[in-house]
Amino acid sequence: MKTLKIAIQKSGRLNEKSVEILKTCGLSFENYKSSLISSVTNFPLEILFLRDDDIPEYVQDGIADLGIVGENVIEETGADVHYLQKLGFGKCTLKIAVPATESYTSIEELNGKAIATSYPVILDNFLKSKGVEAQIRVISGSVEIGPGLGLSDAICDIVSTGGTLKNNGLKPFADVMRSEAVLIANKTIYDAPEVAELLQRIRSVLKAKSNKYVVLNVERYNLEKVVALLPGVKSPTIVPLFEENWVAVHSVIAEEDFWEKINSLKAAGAEGILVLPIEKIIV
Template identity: 45%
Template sequence: MKSCQVETTSLRIAIQKSGRLTDKTINLLENIGLKFDGYKDRLLVKSLNFDVELLLIRDDDIPEYVQDGICDLGIVGANVSLERGADVEVIRDLQYGMCRLSVAVPKSSGFHTMHDLNNKRIATSYPNLTRKYFSSRGIDVKIVEISGAVEIAPRLDVADAIVDLVSSGGTLKTNGLQELEVILHSQSQLIRTRKPIPAEKLDLIDKFLIRINGRQLAERSRYIMMNAPRESLEVISGLIPSLKSPTILPLAEPDMIAIHSVIPTDKFWEVMEELKAAGASGIVMLPVESMIV
């Protein structure tokens, strides 16, 4: 792609204009404090309260725009970046848009192993990943590239099997297909250009990542409060898998204390019964909006 870049001091982030990641991406940006005055009918949208602008484009174009330095960052599915083969840096997974790229066959086809597909037609919107995967397995296939509605290709006798994105598997079942093998697991990722970035933009990226870090950590954490006998403090403190030492507050009853802490959500349910057995009562768990550690 030839650069058509307009120089800007704002941090420019490419996101999907319309698709399965769009709403969740906008939600993420709003949850880290960025405000936008409408975005659905515009190509370039500037934040009202942070020096960042969004470029809303087709998800297939995001990796190349970031690769060429037209955008500093991009938010896109790993499946798209890998299919496009763009030379970008993956900064981190964003924990949404989970899916898998799978080989699927008609239930009535009699195909039970990957080698049953030797010399068969495979319909897909991911020709590069599909070709690479089958080649790595030593299986010769004919790739039939389709831009949409891949799941109906076998019913139309366009292909013998498909390679497509799967989330719940409902679309496959509706079309009489079943998964044969998973090629890769995918989710949304934050990617960055390898082109030189001015110092002022690097500073903006650091600030942006602090917000992303805080939001991701908060989503995995919960704020807990409980009352407990003062004599149980040492035992309870040892049970709480917190990031820092818990906050201890006195209560009206001199032999009782309140304990506040932030813990990983998945760990809370593992230790709840132990906390109760150690004397904790009135245990309350609350969501955390953001965290800076």
């Protein structure tokens, strides 16, 4: 098997989750300390720890075969890579924000204004798509202070909670792009068998994360009502309890309809409900 190289962020918002997903896939390796490369001991894989800005181009050029990086960074660098899988973390939105005292109502009002950003490419594409001509001022960080310093009329930056905006007297005005961490591959290697093996493992971890294992007790006469609420991976497992006419039902439910399901299950007669995390689901 060819030894693949996967590039992940060295330190920052995506580092911990990137390491976690690879470890949950059963890969064993040393976390980044001072060396930029770590070898996986039980899979033909090397991990490169890089600045996130460099990851898309390294993957495009084949220096790394795979990478984990935010969609925003891929779009900004314009790298030509193959998208393999969204990873469900590092979610954020790139937004245009304006001083809280302003009362802009439409995007056109940004015509002729100056906008500070670290994402000039994404912002330029967005403004073009809206037919707006504004001046883009590129700053590499702390973009939020732009309007306060008189450097710009607005900013375009990543917003997750909006706290930083508020603290700097700004308010969100328009959404430019949503982003999350994705697994990308070099275009010449994305369908190689080694990649497929790793991708299968990553997908089984993601699937497990979005589901819960549920165990509950129910009296037999309520069983059908309860089972109707629990489709399970195939169908639920029913185990008789020592107490006559009672059974335990084991099943898998999606995290997203968890609370709704739990309430319906209780109403249908389920008792002693246990909810457990799942490590992997292999399908």
